[in-house]
Amino acid sequence: MHFQPIERPAQAFQQPVTPAHLQEISRRVFGRDVVEAVELGLGMYNTTYKVTIEGRDRPVVMRFAPEPARQARSERELMRNEYATAPYLAPIAPLMPRIIAADWSHELIGRDYLVQTLLDGVPAPDGLPGYPRPTWTSFFRKMGEVTRKVHDVRGPAFGPVAAPAYRTWSEAVAGALRELAADAEDAGLHAADLRKAAALAEERRDVLDEITEPRLLTGDLWTVNTMIAEKAPEPTLTGVLDFDRTWWGDPAADWTIRMANAKQDERLAFWETYGKQERTPAAAWRSLIYEIRHLGAVRLERHRHGESDGVAQSYDDVAAVLAEID
Template identity: 75%
Template structure:
């Protein structure tokens, strides 16, 4: 088999699998030999390979989760969470890869893995900039449509799709913040700021519990997880992938909403399709709590990839949000 892994440092978070692993999995799932396997480098969590298998018309995608011991508690079994979300993502099924096989047994390799169909198109992070910026509006408008479609899906309880489930939104948010704080502390970093916000979320639960209907949050839907047509006159979305951080909760808490709100540029077209969020003082207060949750997860991600300066930046950002949460808003 022709095998093309990405060379990584021994201390890197992402650790490759071996050619032998891919060969064994190909025989188990397809009853055929792997002809070639090339590791794809866009993702920062799972290891992803484009694999050609004897007897298959098209290449397939094999994705390997980190070993269980390497996973943070706040990111536990994300691949299983993605798998549990597939039935709820039927609303955008034409854009999604189909699952061919999933294996949580750890019999062949001590890691969860998924095999999926290979989406057509090219990665948006690599090719969106090939288009004139004015044409990006159509891209963001379509992203707004897709996000609205996902957010319109209603769920049974709050929290990650697979588990744990919470009866109230405040419990889900406070629980998530506490988990992220514990993970931050587990790598030797200070998480007192995150714990203060977790305590605030529990103390002022009535503001979070104005959200009574769990909606599906994509978790990580943005350009990095989008495919676009290879030769279209304007950037045209052909697929979305890696939605492993899905949640049931308040759409305003979604990572996609955070990024769509970050700049007033071409991404304003997102809101033309999605619609305005609106909201009162309570909604503004909740948005600050959501921002701290995002910043906590970002702090972990930056630490994992050795970005010390950017880890320190996260403390200033959380301090600003915490100050806004506790000043002048006690009456709401």
């Protein structure tokens, strides 16, 4: 087989698998050998390969979670969370990769893995720059439509789809902040600011608990997790992927909403199909708590990838948000 990994430092968070592992998995799932495996580099958590199987017309995707010991509290068993979410994503099923196999047994490799169909198109970060920016509005309108369909799905409890489940939204938010703080401390980072935010979430639980109906949050949907058509006259969204960070909660807490609000540019078209945001004082306060949760997750990711300047910047960013809350 032809094997094309991405060269990474030995201490890198994303660890490769061996050609032998890929062959064993292919034989288990398809009963056939791998012809070629090429590692895909856009993701920053799982390790992902485009794999060509003997006798199959189309390649498949094999995704490998980090080894259990390398997973943080706030990112535990994300692949299993994605698998548990699949039945709730029926409203956007035509845009999703299909799961061919899932294996949590660790019999062949000491990591969870998924085998999925390969989506058509090109990753949006690669394809969008080839279009004039004014035409990007069509892409963001479709993003708004997709996000609205996900947020309209109702759930049984608050928190990650797979677990743990929380009775109230304030418990879920405070719990997430405490987990992020503990993860940061495990990594040797200070986390007093995240613990302060958790305390604020508990103190002002009445504001958070105005959210009484759990809705499905995409967790991580933005351009990096989308595909667009090749050679279309305008950017055309054809696929969405990597729903491993899904939550039940307040749609305003979703990463997608944060990114849609990040700049006043072509992404304003997102709101044309998504709909209007709540603009009450309570909603504004909640958005500040949600921003700290996002910044805490970004801090951990930057630390994981050795971005010391980005880690330092996260403390200034959280401090600015806390000042607004106070």
